[in-house]
Structures are given as C-alpha cells and as structure tokens.
Amino acid sequence: MWLLTHLLVVSAVLVMVGLGVWQLRRLDDRQAENHLIEERMAQPVGPLLEVVDLADPEASVHMTVSASGTFDPGREVYVANRTRDGRPGVNVVTLLELDSGAVVVDRGFLPRRAYLGGEERYWAAPDTEVVVSGRVRTTRDSRGGIGDEVDVIDLAGLSERWGVPLLPVYMEATSGAAVADYPLGPQPPDLTDGPHLGYAVQWFVFALIALAGYPLVMVRIARDEPPGFEAS
Template sequence: MMRQHTRLLGWLLAVPAIVLFCLLGHWQLQRMTEKQALLDAAAAAAQQALSLAEALQAPGPVHGVADRGRFLPGAVLLDNQMRHGRAGVKVYRPFRAESGALLLVDLGWRALPPDRQLPRLPPAPPPGAVRGLLAPPPAAGLALGPALTATAQPGQWLASRYAAPELAAVLGVGTLPDRVLRLDPTLPIGDERDLDLLPNTLPPQRHLGYAVQWFGLALAVLVVALLLEVRHRRRRAGRAAGG
C-alpha cells in the first residue's frame, strides 16, 4: 500500500511539472515568433518612405517614415535605459507633421552620472525633415509606481515607462499613439541612438534555445516517470508470478 501511495504521489508531481514546462516552452516560442516578426517588419520597413500620417494608418508594427514638421514644447526622459552597459535616459519630444499627425520622436540616449543628475536638454530642434522607423515604444516591464514625475526643468518630465495617455496629458497634445518615431541616427540632431528594435533583450534565437530546454525538461520528467512506472509493474508482475 505504501508503494502504491508513493507511485500516485510521483505522478501527481510529474504531471503538473510536465504541463508547466510545456507551457513555459510554448511561451518562449511565442516570444521568438513575435520578435522575429518585428525584425522581419523592420527589414521591410527600411525600404519604405511613408508620410507619418500614412505610417500611423498602415497595418503592421513597423514602418519607414520620411516627413516634415515641427517639434512642440516639452520633453520626456524615459528612465532605466541601458546602453554600452551604462544606465541613462532616452529623450523624447512631441512632433507634429505638416499633415497634423502627432507622436513622440526618440531623439537618442544620454548617460546618467552616478548621482543620477538629469541632463539639461538643448532647445528643441528647428522645423524640418525627419526620417526613421515608426515602431513600438520600449517595453514597459513591471508597472511599479507613477509613470511620470516632474523635474526641476519646466516642461521636462521623467518617465518610468511609456504611458501614452499620461504623456499626452502632461504635454498638452491631446492624444498620442502607442508608437514612437525612432529617428535615423545619421540625422544631425539629438543624441546617441540606433535603430535596433530589440535592445537589452533576448534575440529570437535565445528564445528558441530556452524553449528547447523547457521542452527537454518536460520530456525528461516524462521519461523518468514512465521508467518508474514500468519498473513498478514489472515488480508487481514478478510478485504475482512468484505467488
């Protein structure tokens, strides 16, 4: 009877573990597919040159943009942005195209000193041409604490995450899309930047590797459970034959 209870307990532990490992593997495959789709869209977008209004209306997460307009007052510093192994902020300013389309433009990254003294920003770039990639904003992660904090500089806000409604409210621009313009790094405005859509995160290949590991763990637990079950049945058959 004791062995029967141990066998039952073993299966009660093995089955949830197998299901959990399979779910984790499936989630990693989903992340791989999502990120690969984003990279594929970025490659196709590099051949595009849509106006901002056209890009905001077009299906898909990423589009190439070339347009003209002007930057509006106000600036947002997105906190906790890593580059070259250093912590810093990304600088965003609202931009309105000549067509009236509006969004935040990523003007690049600035390092923060150890005391986290926020940088004093230069004036907004003059009206003119912009180009780059219309893409999703940086991932928010865990939404802990307020999304925005006022800084000592008038019209400048420190953001812990990209929250379009709150940003639009403090900047006084009505509404903002849940996408930003990643400015072409060759343009002579802003700070250090690139068009990497997956910074500080795992590439699709790593997600595939983790998925294989999780599915491998599920298979290992299943094999061990089956081997123990086969051994148990052989023992029982042997006892029955001996009796």
Template sequence: MEADAAAGRQSGRTVNILRYLATPRWFGWLALVLVLAAACTALGLWQLDRRDQAAATVNTVQANYDRTPVPYSPEFFEAFEENAEWTPVTLVGEYDSAGQRIVRNRPLNGRPGYEVLVPLKLKDGTAVVINRGWLPIGNDQAGRPDDVPPAPDGEVTVVARIRPAEPALDRSAPAGQLASIDLAEYREQLGYPVSTAAYGLLASETPAPATAPVAPAKPAIDLGPHLSYSMQWFAFGVLLFVGLGYAARQQYLIDHEDAGAPPVPARARRRPSSEEEEDAILDARGL
C-alpha cells in the first residue's frame, strides 16, 4: 500500500511538472535547445562524413601507392577515376622545358614554396603534365624560387603517380606561374593537346638528373580525429536536453516551495508608551 501511494505521489508530481512546462516560457527554451541540438547533430554527421572520406583516401593509398608501375594508357589522365589515384604509371617521352610552370602557394611541412610542372610529350602527339616536385621560396627575388633544376633533355622514362587536376582559383599568377594545378588553363597557355583530367606526380626519372626538386613524401596513413569529434558533438546535443530538464526541475521546485511556504504573520501593533505620546504632542505643536 505504501509503495502504491509513493508511486501515486511520484506520478502526480510528474504530471504537475509537465503542466508547469507547458507554458510559452519553457516552450521557448525547448525550441532553442532543439535548434542547438540539431546543429550539434549536423556537425557530428559532418565529422563522420569527413572520416569516411579520410578512410577512402587511406584505402586508396594503401591499395595503389606501392604497386608495380603499369604501362601508360590515355584514359588514366583523360578521365580520372578515384580508385586509380596514386597508381604508378610508366611513361616515355620528352619534356617540354619551354612549357615549364611553377605553381604558387604550395607549402611543405609548414614551409612555403612552389611546385614545378613540366609537360611530357608522348609519341602519340599528346602530353601529360608531370609534377616534378617542390621548391622553397627564393631569397634573391620575391615571388620566385632562386633556382629551378632543369628537366632531363631527350627521351626520358618517367614513373609518376596519378593525381586529379585541381579547380581554377579566383586569382591570377605572374607570367610563368599558375595559381593552382588547373590543367585546362595550362593547356590553353601551351597551345597543344594536354590531358586535363589528371597529372602525374613524379616518382622517378631515367636518366636521373644531377639535381631535382624535392620529391613528395608518401601521404600519411591517418584517419584523423574525426570520430572523436563527432562523438563530442553528439554528446553536446544530448547534454543540452539533460541541462534543460535539470534547470526546469530545479525552477519548478523553487517556485512551488515559494508558493507553499506559510505566510509571514503580521507584527502586532504595540501601544506607544507615555513618553512616546508626549513626544508626539510636542512635535505636533512645533516645540
């Protein structure tokens, strides 16, 4: 019987709290929490999506980077496919050193610098752009590297990994430079057929030159902190509702404690003493 009575009291209190919350004031707070929780959920899902992208990149690197080089085929660079990225390809041709360009704003390990692009003309009359590597910014002349190691002359055998072309940027570059690896713009500058879907990131050249730009390192095999970040955003969304519930319950208890408190009794009026009556009479006469 006592358990039933306690359960009844608890049920009644719950109903009272719900009625207390069914007011414009608390509906406003609930709406705010819903908006913030939706934002937290969206950010959590975004982090999960970024983790999926990182996982796909890692899987592609692991599958392709250290493969035995495959013979050149035009579709590798004319129609880029994500599952072929980082695949080493063997190409034979001659560098067009006159068509060389440097790409601006290409940091490496936190150091500012450039990347060197040179078209490799193939025997079929087309050309594939080869990224020969990285150079630091120059000290002798602002906006340019001090020295660009020349590409080998004559026929050369190149092993390069497939990389996708980059979008155009809304900024210009000085003569002989590019703002990004925008192969369509590069082809317009060269004036002859160049594959524009992908370029080759240099792995080796035969014959090897005496000096060359800095070779790129293998991409890091790391998924990043995206999973932990997503869990944090989801937790924040849940805590918003927990905080709202706690605040509502505390405010309900405070309001009902104030309402249920016994009224403070009025103090009984005390009859003034004879001295106080005499002082009042004198004050009234201005004495």
C-alpha cells in the first residue's frame, strides 16, 4: 500500500513541476509576442497598400497604416458582446471605399445603451473623403450572428454579405473614423506578462509542499505505529 502511495505522491509532484514549467514557457511566448507587437507599433505610419503584404497579411498585424477613402454607411455591422470599462456595447464596423479596392474599418466602441437608442447620428461615419489611421488586424472565422450584429470580424463573410471584394486585413481605427463622441477609439493592446509567472510559482510551491510535507507525514505515521506493526 505504501509503495502505491509513494508513487502517487511522486507522480503528483512531477505533474505540478511540469505545469509550472509549462507556465514559464507560456510566459516566454507572451513576452516574445509582446516584443514583436511593440516593434511593429513603433514603426512609422505608412500607406495601407504599401505596408500590407497581401500575400502574407499576418506579417503586418499591429503596424499602423493610413488609408484615404469614403465610408459607406450602408455597409455597416456591429460586433456584439464588447465591453469598455465595465460597460457593455458593440464595435461599429464600416466599409471604407478606396480608390482601388475596399477595406473594413473597426471604427470603435459604442455603448449598448446608445446603440439600442437607435440615434445613428451619435456614431455616424464621416460623409466626406477622409484619411483614416489605424492598426492592421486580420480576419477571424465567424460562428454566426443575428441581423446586423456579428460575433467577430470575418472578412470573407462580410465580403459575401456586402457583395464587395475586400482586402485580407481590416483596420482598427485610431483617428479619422468618427465625427461625434462615438465610436470610441481602441484601447492599447495588453502588453503585460499576464498571470503566467504567478501560476508557475504556485505550482512550484505546491510541489515543494508535497516534497517537504509527505516525508513529515510518513515520520509521524511511523512514530504512531504500535511496536511490531508492519505496513503491507
């Protein structure tokens, strides 16, 4: 019986150490990703069609670009289930027609109360030609939506919905996409280390407690055993 108990404790310690190491690896991955994002965001603003490699759009994600065009308010959707400072809302997503082609622009956050009020003048897009600046983002696959509300920005789905060929990236607008108080521009990306170091320390502490505590428990049990007792 004791042999099985020993094996279980050793296995548990190995699992906890492994989980701690896994969290440290996740920390390394996050720090590397944050460094890449910081490098790209630090690059100067460039024209959208010059910065983005259409054959490899992922290579330009988080770079800041500019594009000149006219918004089409008839081609607009709302990304549901967004929050900002604890307030529920939507992100307003509008088509920007360029001289050559079209790009989707996430114009920013709109509180749900204002959205449900239906006063579109509060978040109307500029009705003249504008220069929009923003960060490059890439598409995600949608799992569905209702009416003009969508769950994510799915460029293939929006292209089919609107009947317009779209660039393989969209812009997260930082300027030039609003004429009123809303939509609110994007918040900066989270470049913290996240909880991974704390989780790793917790797993290592648990492993240390098991390593130090189990022998003490065994000593206590041995002291309490009656003379002549042998564990099976």
